[in-house]
Amino acid sequence: MPVHSEPAPPPLPPPSLLHQRNDRTAGAPYPLSEYIRRFLWEIVQATLIRFSPRRAHAWRRFWLRRFGATLADTACTKSSTRIRHPWLLEVGEWSTIAEEVEVYNLGWIRIGRHTTVSQRAWLCAGTHDYTRIDMPLIRPPIVIGDGVWVCAGAFVGPGVTIGHNAVVGACSIVTRDIPQGAVAAGNPARVVKTRPPPTDPLMPANPDAANPDAPNPP
Template identity: 45%
Template sequence: MPDSSTRPYLGQGNRRPHSVGTVLRRWCWNGVQALLFRPSSSFAHRWRIWLLQRFGADIPSPATVRVFPNVRIVYPWKLRLEAHTLIGPGTLIYNLAPITLCRGAQISRMAHLCAGSHDYRQWALPLDARPIVIGENAWLGAEVFVGPGVTIGELCVIGARSVVVKDQPPRMVCAGNPCRPVKERPEPI
């Protein structure tokens, strides 16, 4: 049996994936998020959108976007929110890669959009960051987890507490762990 002191260990040789500038920018955002974003009134959507835009979020129609105060966003500069989108209370946007909410997309409370993980097949555990796209008029139920590299199709509904690790087709109701299509979603009236 090999000596455990010479055996590789998880994380060995892992280098910081972020530059000093990115780390400083994130610290600034964390301060703004703690002092100005989270304590704001639940009705102060425009104020929070304005703060997100100051930190590089791409929000072309700010007057129609709703983001609740206890939403946690890691990198605003990797976030795109199109018109009529909503991010519900308690949601975590862990956007190590870009996350896009297309027009009309709705994220219910306590969801977790996670655009990054680690490659467990390598000892160094390098970062594996892939973008997430939530399609037009898609709706994610409460406490849904969406993993890296996932695209959710337009008009797709993801049931509460689902774990989405693969792309989900448009116009379907999907649910489960792992999430999969359950039935077609009719065109809304």
């Protein structure tokens, strides 16, 4: 019997108005000094940091601070952590950014105290305004509070605030704020339960009482 192939789908009609990146917006939106700083940082990250020993936390803090990062003395990153702009990063005491985490901080990313961002998570503080024809770059900040756990493979989108003591489940997609003490999971992430209040005296149930400069929870 002859084999009948499926007919090709009809072509899409031409749009009445096309969203496009024009040369005037996709060219060079930053000054030359910014590109030089990025270039130098990429060299340092690909060599001095990428091949550093596992426990060389002070060495990595030194170079991140040289490029403008604000890091507590007990903050930790790994050799495979990829940070786009150190000068737009703030990490509090005893917080860790784990292996292969992508810190895409075109805008500010602030991480509180005693917080863990687990392996292969993606923090994305940059996007494009799709409502405009030229799709300009926008850089909404990400704020992650104290005592938070962002589990492996999770994606945290631009403009998101994660409240103190919250948990983001593995491989979740966070596009909206997560309340304090919530456990959120899924795509998109939704609150599925409440985390019990901490009993460790180092992490009070209300971290703001001990740290007035901490990010405000939603």
